Amino acid sequence: MGSFFILGGNKINGEISIGGAKNAALPILAACILIDGEKTIKNVPNISDVRVAVDILRDLGLKVLHEKNTVTISGKISKNTISKKYSEKMRSSITFLGAILGKLGEGECYFPGGCPLGERPIELHKKGFLELGFEVIEETEKLICKNKNDNKSRIGANIFLDFPSVGATQNIILASVYAKGSTIITNAAKEPEIVDMVNFLNACGARIKGAGTDEVIIEGVAENSLKGCEYIVMPDRIIAGTYMAAAAITNGSLILKDVYPYDVYPIKEKFINMGIAVTINKNSIAINAEKPIRKVKIRTGTHPGFPTDMQAQTMALLTQAEGTSEIEENIFEARDKHVKELIKMGANITSMLNGRHFIIKGKANLKGTKVLAEDLRGGASLVIAALAAEGKTEIKGIEHIERGYENIVGDLNKVGANIRFIN
Ligand code: EPZ
Secondary structure, three states: OOEEEEEOOOOOEEEEEOOEOHHHHHHHHHHHHHOEOOEEEEOOOOOHHHHHHHHHHHHOOOEEEEEOOEEEEEOOOOOOEEOHHHHOOOOOHHHHHHHHHHHHOOEEEEOOOOOOOOOOOOHHHHHHHHHOOOEEEEOOOEEEEEOOOOOOOOEOOEEEOOOOOHHHHHHHHHHHOOOEOEEEEEOOOOOHHHHHHHHHHHHOOOEEEOOOOOEEEEEOOOOOOOEOOEEEOOEOHHHHHHHHHHHHHOOOEEEEEOOOHHHHHHHHHHHHHOOOEEEEOOOEEEEEOOOOOEOOEEEEOOOOOEOHHHHHHHHHHHOOOEEEEEEEOOOOOOOOHHHHHHHHOOOEEEEEOOOOEEEEEEOOOOEOOEEEOOOHHHHHHHHHHHHHOEOEEEEEOHHHHOOOOOOHHHHHHHOOOOEEEEO
8 A cells, every 4th residue: 555755845847758558558458359369568557457457368368478568468368257356446347348249259247446436337338239239238246248149249330329438439349340240439439548449459450440530430350360469559648647737736847758749739728728838849748837827717528628537637736826717527427536635735626516516716825734545546636736735745545546657756756856655
């Protein structure tokens, strides 16, 4: 478990190289179930969620070599059920079910875990599986998908998502790669992590078009025809945004290298509105926050809207803005566990509309104290606030932060922060 101890007041100045994206690496590792031969996935973040994904692949019977940021997978799966002890550890465990269905034509998964951001239903995933021809049975703790025809279900279908769910879009793509005929997903999620997973699948021989738009077309290819390749995972746009907020709250400056600038545009636009200088270069972003932070209104939305995964971190930053800012959380119904902890540090935040609308009055005088991280991005927001707080902050629950940040302590200390990890 352990805690972070952060002494606030230091300016962040320097350069950080951004590692691979958790939310691209996880579906790409799941996609490996579909593909024969050796797959070498590089730039994989060495985080606890990836270690769970490796455990799932091994539990399914695959041979997996995991060396820090490279995962090499070979062999074939020998079972079609994702064990409860793994399913409940993260949301993206359900994406492994989509890959199992795509490969074997039937499978089971205990309901997924993940950050407590609200109900997090899976009816859109079930709808996708049903429309691809599976019999979907929901038991108390798990989802069972049986094949109903000689094509082991997987019949191409036109599937409309009434909400552009990232996970459901990924799952339908994975389950339909070997379908008979084409599958069209209308109102698909457009997040860059979906594009990365599709780029990997196409590099192995899949025929998928439209990833990154709201209509994705998956042309079913011959069963087991996908062959392994080497693939480099995209950089993590949310880690980039997190570090931008960390530098900005200390009125510092930072160069982020190895990042895809286009992916960070929604964050860049809002940071510029806050009076932060953001310069985009070919594969790096420079920010300079010497001027006072200006108040803004943030509405989270599906891509290319402002990412919900940056809501908590931006809220911490806006406690230091001059004037009153607003944040509307439009994706999750309970992404507010960080609010009470920021208030403990002296932030002036009013929560409205059942924790979906927040009024942040700046500039608050934050003071170090003991706080608790209860989810991944909420934990990151407490790190950001602690950098600007007077005195020392102790953050407990850092196992949540370690699910998505490989080296937040080392990265930030390298550019001027004073963070200690005590086990
Ligand atoms: C992915 O979660 C990400 N996780 C999340 O990142 C991210 O916040 C989210 O997409 C939105 O961008 C991974 O990729 C592992 P959704 P996912 O399905 O797939 C509702 C992080 O911090 N919904 O787009 O679960 C759902 O309840 C994590 O890295 C349904 O109603 O996101 C939520 O309100 C947190 N029915 C909204 O859609 C469904 O069947 C967004 O969910 C599915 C989802």
